[in-house]
Amino acid sequence: MSIHNVRLFTTKTFIPGNPAPRGAALNTKGWLQEAALRMLLNNLDREVAENPEELVVYGGRGKAARSLPDFHNITKALQELDNDESLLIQSGSPVARIKTWENAPRVMIANSNLVGNWANWDHFDELEKKGLMMYGQMTAGSWIYIGSQGIVQGTFETFNEAFHQHYQGKSKGKFIFSAGLGGMGGAQPLAAVLTGACFLGVEVDRKRAEMRLKSRYLDEIYDDIDSAMASLNNHLERGLAKSIAIIGNVVDILPKLLERKDFKPSLVTDQTSAHDPIYGYVPQGYSLEKVEKLRKSNPKLVEKDVLTSIAKHVNCLLELKGRGIPTFDYGNNIRAMAEKAGIQNAFQIRGFVPEYIRPLFCKGKGPFRFAMLSGELSDLKKADAALLNLFSDYEEIQRWLKVASERISVQGLPARILWLGYGDRLKAGLLLNQMVKNGEISCPIVIGRDHLDCGSVASPYRETEGMKDGSDAVADWALLNAFGNIASGASWVSFHHGGGVGMGYSLHAGMVIVADGSDGASERLKRVLTFDPAMGIFRHADAGYETAQNIAYEQMSGKVEENSPHYYPRVLKD
Known part of the structure; x- marks a missing residue:
C-alpha cells in the first residue's frame, strides 16, 4: 500500500531548514526511528544544507527527499513506525511500511537507480520532471x-x-590550487591548512565562499586576482598556512593565473560540480541568475556550454600537469565530461583514489562518522576525549582529533568524522555505546560513514579506478555491502546510483547504525562494524592487493569466533 494512502496519526510537522530536535524526548516510537528522523532534518538544517527550501543538501541537486509532500510523509511515517517495521523509500518518496523484525533496518532507501541501458542524465531528467525520481548524491539521500x-x-x-x-x-x-567550495569542495581550504600548506581556490558563488568563511573553513575572500595573490605570497613568505578564495568562474580565472610568474602551486585538483553538466557546473559567461533560469528553460544549451567550459578547464589542468605539478581528479568526473567535450587526453590526469587512498582502503580504512542526537557539544567533547584515550598509540588519530576539536565548526548536530580501519571501527562503536549506557553521554549516537568507503562503491572513475584485476566496473561488491549490512542489523541502509560522479558512473551503498546504549545495540554494532569494513578487505583481497590478502589470511581465514568474518580465498588460474 502506498504510504500516501496510510492514515497518519501524528500531529508534529517539521519544516526543512529548521534544526533537528535535540534532547531525550522522543518524537517517535523508538530511538532507531528517532535517529532517522533527526538525521533527515539535520541534513536539511539551514546550517548544513545548500538549499533546504528545495530539499537540496549539496552538489547542486543532491536531495534528502523528492518533494515537500514526500518530506512531510516521510517525517510522519517515521513518527508512527513501529519497532518491528521498516519504511521503504524510493528515490526520496516513502512507498510502504512493512512488517520485519526488531533487528531489521528501520529504513531502507534506494535512490536514482536505473537499468543500465537507461542510466544516463537524459532519462533521469525526464523521470525527475515527471516527479518519479530524485538525485540522492551519497550522504544527502x-x-x-x-x-x-x-x-x-x-x-x-x-x-x-x-x-x-x-x-x-x-x-x-x-x-x-583548486576550484569549487560547495558542499564537498568546502572542505578543501581547511584540509589544506591542516597539512601546513596554503590554499588558493576559485568559487563562482560568493554565498558559498562566505558560508565557508563563517564556519572558519576559509580564511580570506577576494574579488580580484592581484589582491588574492598578494595575500597568498605574503603568507607563503612568512611560512603561514592560510586559505584564500577568489570569487569568479574558474574558466575565467585560471588562464590568467597561468600567465603569472608567481603562480606555482605544489598540488592541483578540482571540486566543482562537474559531475552534473546541467544543475552543477556553471559555464563561462553565465551569471548565477542566468544559469538558474536557463537550467529550467533551455537545459540542453546549458549542458553544451558547460561541456565547452569544462574542456577549457581541463586543458588548463593538463597545462599545469605538463609543468610537472602533481594534478589529480578529486572524484567529480570532470575528466569524463572533458573527454565527452573532445579532450582525448583528459585521463592523463589520474584519480585521487589510485594515487593516494587505495592503500588505506586495502586495510578496511575509511570515513567512520558519528553525530550526537542530544545536540550537546559537551557530549561530543566527551566522545573525543574517550577516543583519544582509546587510540592513544595512533599518532595520526591523536593529531586529527586534537585539531578537529579546535578547528572544525559544528554544523547542525555536533558530529565528528574519524578515518578508522577494520577492528578499530568496532572498538570505537562499542565504546560510544557503553558511554550512552553509562550515562556519560546524554543521548544515543548515530554512527555512519560516507559512501566513499573501502568496500561500498563501484565507481570506475573514482573509488574503483584502476583496480589491479581490471574489475573497476563490477558492481556486485556494492550490492553485497548493502545486503550484508541489512542482514547484520544496520539501523538504515541505502543503495544509490550516481553519487559524486553522475548518472551511469557509479553504484554505492550506505549504512547507519544507532548506539542507544542497549545490549541489542551492542550486538548489532558488533555485526555491522565488523562486516562493513571487512567488505573492503574482501573486495581488495579478491582483486589481488597483497595488503588486503595478508589481513584476510591473518585475521579472517578459518576463524570461528563469534562475529568474526570468514575469508575464502578465490582460486586464481595461473
Whole structure:
C-alpha cells in the first residue's frame, strides 16, 4: 500500500531548514526511528544544507527527499513506525511500511537507480520532471551528511599523502590550487591548512565562499586576482598556512593565473560540480541568475556550454600537469565530461583514489562518522576525549582529533568524522555505546560513514579506478555491502546510483547504525562494524592487493569466533 494512502496519526510537522530536535524526548516510537528522523532534518538544517527550501543538501541537486509532500510523509511515517517495521523509500518518496523484525533496518532507501541501458542524465531528467525520481548524491539521500566536516579528514588524508609522495612530507611554504567550495569542495581550504600548506581556490558563488568563511573553513575572500595573490605570497613568505578564495568562474580565472610568474602551486585538483553538466557546473559567461533560469528553460544549451567550459578547464589542468605539478581528479568526473567535450587526453590526469587512498582502503580504512542526537557539544567533547584515550598509540588519530576539536565548526548536530580501519571501527562503536549506557553521554549516537568507503562503491572513475584485476566496473561488491549490512542489523541502509560522479558512473551503498546504549545495540554494532569494513578487505583481497590478502589470511581465514568474518580465498588460474 502506498504510504500516501496510510492514515497518519501524528500531529508534529517539521519544516526543512529548521534544526533537528535535540534532547531525550522522543518524537517517535523508538530511538532507531528517532535517529532517522533527526538525521533527515539535520541534513536539511539551514546550517548544513545548500538549499533546504528545495530539499537540496549539496552538489547542486543532491536531495534528502523528492518533494515537500514526500518530506512531510516521510517525517510522519517515521513518527508512527513501529519497532518491528521498516519504511521503504524510493528515490526520496516513502512507498510502504512493512512488517520485519526488531533487528531489521528501520529504513531502507534506494535512490536514482536505473537499468543500465537507461542510466544516463537524459532519462533521469525526464523521470525527475515527471516527479518519479530524485538525485540522492551519497550522504544527502541517505540522511548522514554532517556538513563539510564529513569530507575534511578524507581531503586531509589525500593532501597529506600527496605531500609525502611528492615533497617528502614538506608542505610549509607551499600551496594547493583548486576550484569549487560547495558542499564537498568546502572542505578543501581547511584540509589544506591542516597539512601546513596554503590554499588558493576559485568559487563562482560568493554565498558559498562566505558560508565557508563563517564556519572558519576559509580564511580570506577576494574579488580580484592581484589582491588574492598578494595575500597568498605574503603568507607563503612568512611560512603561514592560510586559505584564500577568489570569487569568479574558474574558466575565467585560471588562464590568467597561468600567465603569472608567481603562480606555482605544489598540488592541483578540482571540486566543482562537474559531475552534473546541467544543475552543477556553471559555464563561462553565465551569471548565477542566468544559469538558474536557463537550467529550467533551455537545459540542453546549458549542458553544451558547460561541456565547452569544462574542456577549457581541463586543458588548463593538463597545462599545469605538463609543468610537472602533481594534478589529480578529486572524484567529480570532470575528466569524463572533458573527454565527452573532445579532450582525448583528459585521463592523463589520474584519480585521487589510485594515487593516494587505495592503500588505506586495502586495510578496511575509511570515513567512520558519528553525530550526537542530544545536540550537546559537551557530549561530543566527551566522545573525543574517550577516543583519544582509546587510540592513544595512533599518532595520526591523536593529531586529527586534537585539531578537529579546535578547528572544525559544528554544523547542525555536533558530529565528528574519524578515518578508522577494520577492528578499530568496532572498538570505537562499542565504546560510544557503553558511554550512552553509562550515562556519560546524554543521548544515543548515530554512527555512519560516507559512501566513499573501502568496500561500498563501484565507481570506475573514482573509488574503483584502476583496480589491479581490471574489475573497476563490477558492481556486485556494492550490492553485497548493502545486503550484508541489512542482514547484520544496520539501523538504515541505502543503495544509490550516481553519487559524486553522475548518472551511469557509479553504484554505492550506505549504512547507519544507532548506539542507544542497549545490549541489542551492542550486538548489532558488533555485526555491522565488523562486516562493513571487512567488505573492503574482501573486495581488495579478491582483486589481488597483497595488503588486503595478508589481513584476510591473518585475521579472517578459518576463524570461528563469534562475529568474526570468514575469508575464502578465490582460486586464481595461473
